[in-house]
Amino acid sequence: MEWTNEQLIETARVVAKYEGEKAAQLLNELATRFDCALAATRTACAQRDALAAENAGMKSKLMFWDAESPEAPYDTPEEIAEAWALNYNEEIEVQVAARLPNRVYRVCESWDQQCKLELVDGVDVQTPATDAFLAEVRAQGVEMVTYRLKQFIDDGDFVGDEVPLIAGCIDVAADMAAQIRQGAAL
Incomplete structure (x- = not known):
């Protein structure tokens, strides 16, 4: 018998009800992560298909x-x-x-x-999938800087008056990443 991904996830959750607490937590966590990975894979495949269609059109x-x-x-x-x-x-x-x-x-x-x-x-060439992909790459770059600055604060690399200033920069960068993504969606 070949199971679908959805059947595997549901079965893991059902079996978890009949297992001990630790095994149940593990099964539920695995099912949740598998479900999230499956959703991310579907999203990535849809993005790939849209980019391929744009590329073929061009x-x-x-x-x-x-x-x-x-x-x-x-x-x-x-x-x-x-x-x-x-x-x-x-x-x-x-x-x-x-x-x-x-x-x-x-x-x-x-x-x-x-x-x-x-x-x-006339009409400019429209490439919404490419634009969205590039916006996501840019937003992730901004988020990488944000993550690194948070690490510096957590590690105590900034002291005194620097901490609130850097924390403000982190907030601005997070807003900027959201705006980059939103701009691509418009």
Whole structure:
């Protein structure tokens, strides 16, 4: 008989009711951790699938040119190699661009040799899964600094007036990590 993950978790919790206190605690703890690990795995798989879909979408918009003769685009580099009848181990330089609609921008601010533009017509490429993934990585980086500062306080590395200041920085960093995540969700 092959059991599902959910059946294993539920069985461990049922068996825990009939075991001694220590064994019951252990079984319940294992079931809880397995359940959490399963949820985290499902979330990671969903994120992976979303990133893969975005990646495939972006790759499907690519077009290629022979760098030496860029008159017409090709759908794949293989088409260029076939058109030039290349032999084994020969190399060809290929230029790559994305097939995206043209965009119209307007200069909304200008100073010295710099400009700020706004999109007037067309669409920017949207990559919400990638944006969310990168926001999570950034937020985790901020949290790593927060964790390290907490360790310094716990270890007594800061003294006197420094402790409240560092504790305030920890609070600001925790808020910043939450804002980074929230910004990606908008």
